[in-house]
Amino acid sequence: MFGIKKYDVNKKSKILGIIFCILFLFLSIRLFIIQKKYGINMANNSMGNNIQKENIAELNYLLLDKDGDSLWGFDQKYKIVIDCKAFRLNNTDQNLQNIIAFNYIMKEEDRNFSFDEIIKIKGKKYYDVSKDTYDKVSKLEDIRGVYYYEYSEQEKQEAWKIENILTNVKAFNPYSNEDNTSKGEASLEMYIKKELDKNDDFKKVFEKDLDGKYSEGEIEVNKENLNVKLTLDKELQEKIRVILNDEKYNEYKNIGAVLIEGDTGKILSLAQKDESQANIVIGSGGINGYEPGSIFKILTLEAAMEYHNIKLKDKFNCSGMICSEEKVHGQITVEEAFKVSCNDVFALLGAQVTESELIEFAKKQGLFSVVLGLDKKTGMEAKGLLPEKEAGVGLLSVGQSIQATLIQMAGIISPIINEGMYIKPYLVDSFENIEGETVKKAKTVNEKVISSHVADSMKYIMNRTVANGTASISKIEGLEVGAKTGTSESGENFHGWFVGYFKYKEKYYTLGVFVPNIGEENSKGEKTGGGNTAGPIFKDIILEFIKK
Secondary structure, rough: OOOOOHHHHHHHHHHHHHHHHHHHHHHHHHHHHHHHOOOOOOOOOOOOOEEEEEEEEEOOEEEEEEOOOOOOOEEEEEEEEEEEEHHHHHHHHHHHHHHHHHHHHHHHOOOOHHHHHHHHHOOOEEEEOOHHHHHHHHHOOOOOOOOEEEEEOOOOOOOOOOHHHHHOOEEOOOOOEEEEEEOOOOHHHHHHHHHHOOOOEEEEEEEEEEOOOEEEEEEEEOOEEEEEEHHHHHHHHHHHHHHHHHHHOOOOOOEEEEEOOOOEEEEEEEEEOOOOOOOOOOOOOOOOOOOOHHHHHHHHHHHHHHHHHOOOEEEEEEEEOOOOHOOOOOEHHHHHHHHOHHHHHHHHHHHHHHHHHHHHHHOOOOOOOEEEOOOOOOOOOOOOOOOOOOHHHHHHHHOOEEOHHHHHHHHOOOHHHOOOEEEOOOOOEEEEEEOOOOEEEEEOOOEEEOOOHHHHHHHHHHHHHOOOOOOHHHOOOOEEEEEEEEEEEOOOEEEEEEEEEEOOOOOOEEEEEEEEOOOOOOOOEOOHHHHHHHHHHHHHHHHHOOOO
């Protein structure tokens, strides 16, 4: 049909057969020469039993979520090891086909692979190979002096994930511009390291028999090893990351979010959209935080009520001095001023409290110090910045002239939902043995910072702000939600804040969302602020949470 004669096909087949036989003969002769040259045909030579142990993981402990699930992502690496002395025992008369196949597979992986080199080496030769090569070699039988294993390496491409920050004891120092700097001894990261100092590596055992063949044994784990259990909820952490990366928020390069169990301070989720960038939730990378804007008014009002008996029904005059002429509110109550976020009234409240009093009050609720205890030396967590002396209480009262982090500002919600008790957010829950039994339990700070009456007043006014104020975007039918919006300016950049709480199944939760660099207008041409940038994300997270 195709014009090809039968004898042509037969002729070509014979030629290919001859070529194959020549190649096979060449490889056989080559192996024979190597054996003779290096004296490797020693099938009767006694090797003695031998145990080899190989580390199979980069870290010698597990990082667990609150339910005991591993929080790490791993890059699987594939290792092939040649014990060169035992490899010389291979007999081409008995296993030629597999030896030739092994040589071919390894040369596909590494063009410089050579039996000559292997025979000259006295010890062991390690190869990092692809999964395909690993799978092919693992199917070969009766090759002496060869074993293989998988190695779990921690994912590094998202270095600023909180899970990765906690496990790295060295980091780039933004202050000295030096890489691989050891973290401070007092840091949370070094505390974890010290608790795990007695841990042994995870090892896989291989046994070599008298013929030089390796058999795979069990994984060896020290029964005294400890694992770290965090407060994080892995499932929730992943769901929030999905929300932050939703296409409807594509105009924001980064978004940070933190969700805290109200009555314990346990951080259930701490995540950001782009975790290859410095962590904006905790102020990593020498950021020092951001101006909190109007969410600081929560502290201003609490201090005014706590120290100076200010009531929600008290009236003050907004002349537009700070609010601007377009937003003159006139004579309004403190409650109304909070709901519409009136800067003039809050500057007047701050003047009654005084700057020093307000700063000390803020410090009691976690501002101007690191919350989690992450390393300050390498800029893993920011403590924020105090106002310059000339700034004045007016700017401080409305959240300008200072810098704070999202984890700090989410923390100030705690007294409102805990009858005036500040419960410091924390991440490390406990250290467990390999049986899952708690060996050491972490503690957090609990301190009364405002009266129950002030806490109740704040809860009321934050609920009203969601019902018909600047935080109404977060309203959810049938659910108690309280919140405060904030918009801050840094040079030409604007940032959106949204912090608050919600009650679900008789339990309160604190939630904070921060969106940096939102611009003056969004893609719809609307003026941007915390309400229409961070607010919808705040609501989406709550809606996802209550699906559980």
